[in-house]
Amino acid sequence: xxxxxxxxxxxxxxxxxxxxxxxxxxxxxxxxxxxxxxxxxxxxxxxxxxxxxxxxxxxxxxxxxxxxxxxxxxxxxxxxxxxxxxxxxxxxxxxxxxxxxxxxxxxxxxxxxxxxxxxxxxxxxxxxxxxxxxxxxxxxxx
Numbered sequence: 001x002x003x004x005x006x007x008x009x010x011x012x013x014x015x016x017x018x019x020x021x022x023x024x025x026x027x028x029x030x031x032x033x034x035x036x037x038x039x040x041x042x043x044x045x046x047x048x049x050x051x052x053x054x055x056x057x058x059x060x061x062x063x064x065x066x067x068x069x070x071x072x073x074x075x076x077x078x079x080x081x082x083x084x085x086x087x088x089x090x091x092x093x094x095x096x097x098x099x100x101x102x103x104x105x106x107x108x109x110x111x112x113x114x115x116x117x118x119x120x121x122x123x124x125x126x127x128x129x130x131x132x133x134x135x136x137x138x139x140x141x142x
Contacts, residue, residue, distance in 0.1 A: 030078075034088030036096060039115060048083045048138070049115040051122070053101065056091040060127055061110045068129040077138055081117070114138060 032038065034051055042049045052069065054061040068074060078085060090097045090109050101111055104124050112129065113122035114137045123137045
């Protein structure tokens, strides 16, 4: 009985660490790690790309992910376009992510970019998202 209680206490002690693990430490279905090389390769393939630069400590990022990016309409729109979702984790700083932020006029996260299927420059989305903003960015000519 004492061993079971000790195991339960140890398991509970680990919960905060699991909850605060950086996004890259937790696998997400349908999400690939961001890299400039991966974006370039996908553009060469003619695939649309959604880039989400985020950090574990970014409250705005978490809200956008929960209330917009993980919703059924946005996920369905991504799937219908065969879009690839790439996520970059800036929790502990990253020189390549920092450079991409600066290239797009940002000092920090979040940064959301939509690269069109035919290649070209990305659309830069605002830091606070709505489903409508994301869906319109996927179909800029509509």
